[in-house]
Amino acid sequence: MSVERNTREIEKDVVTDFREKLSYGSYLQLDTLLAAQQPISQPQHHDEMLFIIQHQTSELWLKLVLHELRHAREELRADRLTGALKAVARVKKIQEVLTEQWAVLATLTPSEYAQFRGSLGNSSGFQSVQYRAVEFALGNKNARMLKVFESAPADHALLEAELHEPSLYDELLRLMARRGLPVPAAVLERDVTQAYEMNEELVDVFVSIYADHTEHWDLYEACEEFVDLEDNFQFWRFRHMRTVSRTIGMKTGTGGSSGVGFLQRALELTFFPELFAVRTRIPA
């Protein structure tokens, strides 16, 4: 039947009685999810809703990023590189959404934000446990980051566990070693609770993979996927730093840091240093 009077007929078999059936809202627990947007500014500020939802959607995506990174790590452990790369491909797409999403928050002007910033007290994204867990899973380990979670035991335990897990990169390097590539022992036996640091001998291993990439096709592909992951992560950090800059200028952060300067220094960090160093060594 065609659409009459610009109104769609609801087909007769469309299910409408949910007294004993699973509905959309109950499956997704929307009562819980949609009850969680509670502005605290007094008097209420219109734009606080945007601020809350921007963060909550980011946290939901971070939850999936962490879930997928953990899966990718398990796949690598089981020598299933293809399975790991499938998860990484999904993470890359989520990162793109997270980075694009800054455009929504950029509609918040500095004067609008200033009107409810005071209500935020000392809360800050610096205290995002999922963000920190993602950083750890990618190899940016820093035990000092646990301190802000001391009053939240479950978060602290989650991060402590993540600190002791090998990162995604650690697992890739172990897989490479199992395949007979000469990954240095110092890399394989490193203390995984420490930040990953560049190993020159490992660059040689990647030079050999890139020189003979038809021989090592899947590893070569994995390397390029990891480079994408790091790039995407940096794009997110950059958009955050620029959004902060246009919103609060050089004010110090609610979390107690210097603000923009502190965020800029994160842009100097790297997850997979050898994968960037290898580029300099590609013959002309």
Ligand code: HEM
């Ligand atoms: C107007 C919006 C925002 C401003 C002004 C802002 C500002 C800041 C500042 C100044 C810091 C440094 C820590 C501090 O002293 O507070 C920070 C850290 C952080 N923010 Fe935001 N932020 C904004 C939005 C967001 C959003 C939407 C997210 C998404 C989850 C987010 C996540 C984070 C994270 C994860 C950190 C820690 C970064 C790190 O350790 O390198 N921020 N933010």
Ligand SMILES: N[C@@H](CC(=O)c1ccccc1NC=O)C(=O)O
């Ligand atoms: N650190 C921000 C406040 C802020 O953005 C924020 C506050 C509470 C919860 C999350 C936040 N997002 C990122 O830091 C500021 O200094 O204005």
